[in-house]
Amino acid sequence: MYTYKIGIPAEEHDRFVQESPQTNLLQSASWAHVKDNWKSERIGFYEDGKLLSAAAILIKPLPMGMSMLYIPRGPIMDYEDTALLSFVLSSLKKYAKTKRALFIKFDPFILLNHHPVDEEPVSNPQAQGIIKNLEKLGCEWLGQTADMGETIQPRFQANIYAKDFAESNLSKKIRQSIRTAKNKGVAIQFGDYDLLEDFAFLMKKTEDRKSIHLRGIDYYKKLLDTYPNQSYITLATLDLKERLNELEDQKNKAEQTLANYGDKVKPGKVENTKKEIERLADETAFLKEQLKDGKDRVPLSGTLSLEFGGTSENVYAGMDETFRRYQAAIYTWFSTAQHAFERGNDWQNMGGIENDLSGGLYSFKSKFKPEIEEFIGEFNLPVSPLYKLANAAYTLRKKRRSKH
Numbered sequence: 001m002y003t004y005k006i007g008i009p010a011e012e013h014d015r016f017v018q019e020s021p022q023t024n025l026l027q028s029a030s031w032a033h034v035k036d037n038w039k040s041e042r043i044g045f046y047e048d049g050k051l052l053s054a055a056a057i058l059i060k061p062l063p064m065g066m067s068m069l070y071i072p073r074g075p076i077m078d079y080e081d082t083a084l085l086s087f088v089l090s091s092l093k094k095y096a097k098t099k100r101a102l103f104i105k106f107d108p109f110i111l112l113n114h115h116p117v118d119e120e121p122v123s124n125p126q127a128q129g130i131i132k133n134l135e136k137l138g139c140e141w142l143g144q145t146a147d148m149g150e151t152i153q154p155r156f157q158a159n160i161y162a163k164d165f166a167e168s169n170l171s172k173k174i175r176q177s178i179r180t181a182k183n184k185g186v187a188i189q190f191g192d193y194d195l196l197e198d199f200a201f202l203m204k205k206t207e208d209r210k211s212i213h214l215r216g217i218d219y220y221k222k223l224l225d226t227y228p229n230q231s232y233i234t235l236a237t238l239d240l241k242e243r244l245n246e247l248e249d250q251k252n253k254a255e256q257t258l259a260n261y262g263d264k265v266k267p268g269k270v271e272n273t274k275k276e277i278e279r280l281a282d283e284t285a286f287l288k289e290q291l292k293d294g295k296d297r298v299p300l301s302g303t304l305s306l307e308f309g310g311t312s313e314n315v316y317a318g319m320d321e322t323f324r325r326y327q328a329a330i331y332t333w334f335s336t337a338q339h340a341f342e343r344g345n346d347w348q349n350m351g352g353i354e355n356d357l358s359g360g361l362y363s364f365k366s367k368f369k370p371e372i373e374e375f376i377g378e379f380n381l382p383v384s385p386l387y388k389l390a391n392a393a394y395t396l397r398k399k400r401r402s403k404h
Helices: 010-018 082-098 127-136 172-183 193-210 217-226 240-260 267-291 321-326 328-342 360-368 387-402
Strands: 002-006 039-047 050-061 067-071 101-106 111-116 156-161 186-191 231-239 297-308 311-319 347-352 371-375 379-382
Touching (some): 010 039, 039 082, 050 082, 067 082, 082 101, 082 379, 111 127, 156 360, 172 360, 186 193, 193 311, 217 297, 231 321, 240 267, 297 321, 311 321, 321 328, 328 347, 347 360, 379 387
Parallel strands (some): 311 347
Antiparallel strands (some): 101 379, 111 371, 156 347, 156 371, 186 231
């Protein structure tokens, strides 16, 4: 006999989610503390006392005392068990009515396709059957949306798995970028609150560069507070004075080498040495200009990662474009994944990418040879007779917001 319980303990919920193949950060009990501008609840679904499904629900207040329920990357359950699925949906609908919800939105942690980089996609054979079962039970599928902004969570994400991760597996160009960063003195640090101010500075730089609104230091601190011992910041920095001293030494040696060349030295070698001196002089001038700001060490690139159930999610990343010649972003993202696996995680989610597998996000993240995973997307479960009108208003508002 199926039963459900409202307000199950966070420990019971998290244990079930972590033991599921659908484990993900957004279904952790603590995520509700991050999204504290929404109300929240946890519901467990049982058969003869055994927990078979769990849902961490976010509740969005709407005008006139109405609400909308959202279950990010959930509920967690066996979607091929149609009897259980029917019970879970009907129970969620009963609960939603007590909150005067117009509809329930959810996007299950079910993949539609795998897209190996530079290979043909591989379909999940169970996905179409799950979609049909959900539709038969009254859910409206939003389909294979084309634009990244059409869904709350990205429908495509780039995932690196520990079993496949190695610097030697990367392209020659990316390995060279990592070596360039190291050779130019870029240092990697891992920390949390000690790196928070520099990380927030980089996020502000990213906002200004992309003309977008992200978050502030208080929000990043909230993430660290919410996931203590399950979060870390990766920060790439450069010691300006130390790098400047190295450059001046290299430039002096190159100039001495050029001065010692005899008549028999090939013109090509002479020209290469002159170009090297020009490159060193250019970087030297750049660093001297940066030192005028009074800082000896500067942050170049950073990421903030959260962990849950053997998974790691790169939730925010920023960089200072002024220092792009140092290849710090490539080095930072590589180091972030490497650190995640050293901490015992099975995979590192690099975040969402464009649905058409093109554009800046895909171009950058595909360099790390991730698995591109396509989720089945969002479903709406109508609760109120006003659903169609409410969903139309919600869709219009979302389109307007995605343009800004």
